[in-house]
Amino acid sequence: MADPINVSGPVSGADKTLTFETGKLAQQSQGAVVASIGRTVVLATANAAKNVREGMDFFPLTVDVEERMYAAGRIPGSFFRREGRPSDAAILNCRLIDRPLRPSFPDGFRNETQVVITVMGADGENPQDVLGINAASAALMLSGIPFDGPIGAVRIAYTQDGAWIPHPTYQEGDESTFELVVAGRRTEAGEIAIMMVEAGGTEKAWSYYESGAPKVTEEVLAGGLDACKAWIGEAIDLQIELVKQAGAREPMTWTPVLDYAPEVFEKVSELGSGPLAEAGTIAVKAERNEATDAAIAALLEQLAAEGAPFEGRTKEVKEAARSLQKQLIRSRVVNDGIRIDGRGPADLRPVSAEVGVLPTAHGSGLFQRGETQVLNATTLGMPKMDQLLDTLAPENKKRYMHHYNMPPHANGETGRVGSPKRREIGHGLLAERALLPVVPSIEEFAYALRLVSEVLASNGSTSMASVCASSLSLMDAGVPIKAPVAGIAMGLIFADGKYTTLTDILGAEDAFGDMDFKVAGTSEFVTALQLDTKIDGLPAEVLTQALQQAREARMTILDVMAKTIADPRPEVGETAPKIISFEIPIDKIGEVIGPKGKVINAIQQETGADISVDDDGMVGRVSIGSVDGTAVEEAKRQIQLILNPPTADVGAVYQGRVVNITKFGAFVNILPGRDGLLHISKMGGGKRIDRVEDVLELGDVIEVRVDDVDPGGKVSLSPVNPLVDGGGEGGDS
Structure with a gap:
C-alpha cells in the first residue's frame, strides 16, 4: 500500500485542525482526497470522461454526497x-x-465530470458539508481535470457576544444567532473573491435576541463576509501545499466545444439585433418569449435553411441568437438603466397578498410579485407528526417542515410531475430556513407544522415568494410567529467596468446576469441569505449597496403583507385541531399510559381526543389534540386526575370498574387514577371462591366499599353485595 501524503493546518481563532490526505484511498480515481476536521472524515473523488458525448450542449457535472451510516456508528433505519x-x-x-x-x-x-463525497466519519460535533467543498476542490486540483481552483470554504457562526467564529460545532451553531457558509477563490491580484454564500438564522435566534444578543443586520452580514x-x-493555502507535495496528474487532453463559430455570431448580430432588441423590451413573459421565438425562427430561415449561408447549422444559429440577446439586454440595463420590463434597477414589481384562500386548509396565503405567484398552505398536527430524520447530524426529528412544488405549468410548459427534484428540495429548504427563527417553540405552540408552497406562475425568485406566502399562511393559521418574514431576489450586471444592482430580478435577468442574491428577513434583522456570483470579486461597496437595496424592497413587501394581515390570528381555525401540551413527572408516564396502553386508549375512546x-x-410531555375543544379539555381533566388522584374515603361506597384480575383478587378503579384491591377472600361473603374469573370479568361494574387506606395509599375494598348466591353481607368474613 502506498504511503499517503498528508498536510495539516490550524484554523486560526479556533482549536481545530484541517487535514488533507491523498495516495492511500481510492488510488484508481483521477483525483482522491481524504479531508478531516476533528473526527469527521470525508473522501472526495473527482473523475472526468475522456471524450465528449455526442450532442452534449451543456457541462454535465454531477456532485453526489453519500452519507454512510457507519460513519456515526449506526445501522440505517430502513426496511x-x-x-x-x-x-x-x-x-x-x-x-x-x-454551486x-x-x-x-x-x-x-x-x-x-463526477464528484463523489463519501462521508466516512461523523463525530456528531463537526459538520461535514463545508469539509466536502474543500475536499472536492482538492481532489479536482490533483486530478488533471481542467479546473480553475482551488476553492476554499468555511462556515462561520455569529455568537451571542457579537463575534464570528470559524468552523463551529453543531452545539456552537445552535448557541449562535446566525450561520454563514461561504466559498471563494483567490484572484490573480491575491484577493479572495466570494463565489457562493448560504446562510440562515438559528432556531433559537429570537430568544437570544430577546436576551440581548446583537441582531444580524445587513451591516453585520457585510462584516461576516469580509471576515470569512x-x-x-487558509483552506486554499492548504490545498496548494497538498498539490505541491503530492503533484497533480498530467492535465487531461480535451477539446473545447464551441456553441457557434465567430462568423455565425457576426451574421446573427447583423440580421437579428433589431428584432431581438425589440423582443427584449416586452414586459409580459409569454409575449416576450413568443417574439423571441419569432425572431429566432426568422434567423433560422435566413441563415440555416436549405441554400442559406449556414445550411444545417441550426443549433449554432440558435445559440448565437441567445448570446446576442444576452448582450443586448445587459447593455440596455447598464447603459440606459432600463430593464426588460421597463423598470429601473431598484424598482419592485407590483405586489399583492391574500389570506384565507383555501377554505378547508388550516391556513393559506397567496402572494404575487409581478408574474410570479405562489400559494402556500399550512397544516397543523399533533407533535407526534413531526418528521423523523435518519441522517448523520445529531438532530433526529423536525417539527417545522416546508415543501416546495413547481410543476411545469408554472412556466406554461409540459413535463414530468411527481417526486421533487434537487432544485425543489433546495428551494423548499431555503424558504424553511428563512422562517425558522420566528417559528414559536413547541413549549409555546404544541403543534407540528407542515407548509407547502405551490408555485402557480414563475418569472423570477419563486423561493422568496414562497417565504412571503409562508408568512401569510402561518399568520392565517393562527401560528404565533414572532414577526412576519419577507424575501427578495437581487441581481447584478457587470459590464464596461460598471456594476448595476437589480432589485426583484426576472427569470431572464437571473439567466443573463452575473449574480443571484436572495435575502429574507423581518423588519429588524436578516433571517436567510443565498448568493451565487459568476464574476471574480465583489467589491464591498457593491455588496453593501445590494444589501441596502434588498432591505428597502423587503420593507415595501412587508408593508403590503401587513395591510392584508398584520398579526397572527388569535386562535387556530375551526378546521384545525385544538392542541394543548403540558409537562408531567417522568415517573407518571406509566400511569398515564397504563398497562399495554389501556388507560390512555380508554381516555381517547371516551373523549375522542x-x-x-x-x-x-x-x-414527560403530554399533548392532547382534537378539532373539538371540549374533548381536549375533558381529556386533560382526566389526565390531571391521574396525576393528582382524589383520595378515597374509608367507609365510602363507590361504583367501580374491574381493570385487572390476578390470582389473589381483582383491582377495581373507583376514582380517576385510583384503584383498590378486592381480595378473593372477600368476594363470596363467607363462601369460598377458587378462581376470581368465576365471579368477575374485566370491565365488570360493581359497587365496593373502602375498608382501609394504608399509609402508602393502597386501598383495600370489599363488595357491597356478595358476588355469589348464598353469601352473607359483604365485608371481611
Whole structure:
C-alpha cells in the first residue's frame, strides 16, 4: 500500500485542525482526497470522461454526497437496513458543493465530470458539508481535470457576544444567532473573491435576541463576509501545499466545444439585433418569449435553411441568437438603466397578498410579485407528526417542515410531475430556513407544522415568494410567529467596468446576469441569505449597496403583507385541531399510559381526543389534540386526575370498574387514577371462591366499599353485595 501524503493546518481563532490526505484511498480515481476536521472524515473523488458525448450542449457535472451510516456508528433505519435515496440534507449538501465548483470549469469543457463525497466519519460535533467543498476542490486540483481552483470554504457562526467564529460545532451553531457558509477563490491580484454564500438564522435566534444578543443586520452580514476571507485563504493555502507535495496528474487532453463559430455570431448580430432588441423590451413573459421565438425562427430561415449561408447549422444559429440577446439586454440595463420590463434597477414589481384562500386548509396565503405567484398552505398536527430524520447530524426529528412544488405549468410548459427534484428540495429548504427563527417553540405552540408552497406562475425568485406566502399562511393559521418574514431576489450586471444592482430580478435577468442574491428577513434583522456570483470579486461597496437595496424592497413587501394581515390570528381555525401540551413527572408516564396502553386508549375512546406522551429523559410531555375543544379539555381533566388522584374515603361506597384480575383478587378503579384491591377472600361473603374469573370479568361494574387506606395509599375494598348466591353481607368474613 502506498504511503499517503498528508498536510495539516490550524484554523486560526479556533482549536481545530484541517487535514488533507491523498495516495492511500481510492488510488484508481483521477483525483482522491481524504479531508478531516476533528473526527469527521470525508473522501472526495473527482473523475472526468475522456471524450465528449455526442450532442452534449451543456457541462454535465454531477456532485453526489453519500452519507454512510457507519460513519456515526449506526445501522440505517430502513426496511432493508441499508442506505437508500439521499436525504434532504445530503441533497442540500450536493447543491452546496456544486454551486462554487460549476463556474470554475473552463468555457467549452463538456466532458462528463463526477464528484463523489463519501462521508466516512461523523463525530456528531463537526459538520461535514463545508469539509466536502474543500475536499472536492482538492481532489479536482490533483486530478488533471481542467479546473480553475482551488476553492476554499468555511462556515462561520455569529455568537451571542457579537463575534464570528470559524468552523463551529453543531452545539456552537445552535448557541449562535446566525450561520454563514461561504466559498471563494483567490484572484490573480491575491484577493479572495466570494463565489457562493448560504446562510440562515438559528432556531433559537429570537430568544437570544430577546436576551440581548446583537441582531444580524445587513451591516453585520457585510462584516461576516469580509471576515470569512481569512479562513477561506487558509483552506486554499492548504490545498496548494497538498498539490505541491503530492503533484497533480498530467492535465487531461480535451477539446473545447464551441456553441457557434465567430462568423455565425457576426451574421446573427447583423440580421437579428433589431428584432431581438425589440423582443427584449416586452414586459409580459409569454409575449416576450413568443417574439423571441419569432425572431429566432426568422434567423433560422435566413441563415440555416436549405441554400442559406449556414445550411444545417441550426443549433449554432440558435445559440448565437441567445448570446446576442444576452448582450443586448445587459447593455440596455447598464447603459440606459432600463430593464426588460421597463423598470429601473431598484424598482419592485407590483405586489399583492391574500389570506384565507383555501377554505378547508388550516391556513393559506397567496402572494404575487409581478408574474410570479405562489400559494402556500399550512397544516397543523399533533407533535407526534413531526418528521423523523435518519441522517448523520445529531438532530433526529423536525417539527417545522416546508415543501416546495413547481410543476411545469408554472412556466406554461409540459413535463414530468411527481417526486421533487434537487432544485425543489433546495428551494423548499431555503424558504424553511428563512422562517425558522420566528417559528414559536413547541413549549409555546404544541403543534407540528407542515407548509407547502405551490408555485402557480414563475418569472423570477419563486423561493422568496414562497417565504412571503409562508408568512401569510402561518399568520392565517393562527401560528404565533414572532414577526412576519419577507424575501427578495437581487441581481447584478457587470459590464464596461460598471456594476448595476437589480432589485426583484426576472427569470431572464437571473439567466443573463452575473449574480443571484436572495435575502429574507423581518423588519429588524436578516433571517436567510443565498448568493451565487459568476464574476471574480465583489467589491464591498457593491455588496453593501445590494444589501441596502434588498432591505428597502423587503420593507415595501412587508408593508403590503401587513395591510392584508398584520398579526397572527388569535386562535387556530375551526378546521384545525385544538392542541394543548403540558409537562408531567417522568415517573407518571406509566400511569398515564397504563398497562399495554389501556388507560390512555380508554381516555381517547371516551373523549375522542388524540393523546401522545413523550419524554426527553428528564421530563414527560403530554399533548392532547382534537378539532373539538371540549374533548381536549375533558381529556386533560382526566389526565390531571391521574396525576393528582382524589383520595378515597374509608367507609365510602363507590361504583367501580374491574381493570385487572390476578390470582389473589381483582383491582377495581373507583376514582380517576385510583384503584383498590378486592381480595378473593372477600368476594363470596363467607363462601369460598377458587378462581376470581368465576365471579368477575374485566370491565365488570360493581359497587365496593373502602375498608382501609394504608399509609402508602393502597386501598383495600370489599363488595357491597356478595358476588355469589348464598353469601352473607359483604365485608371481611
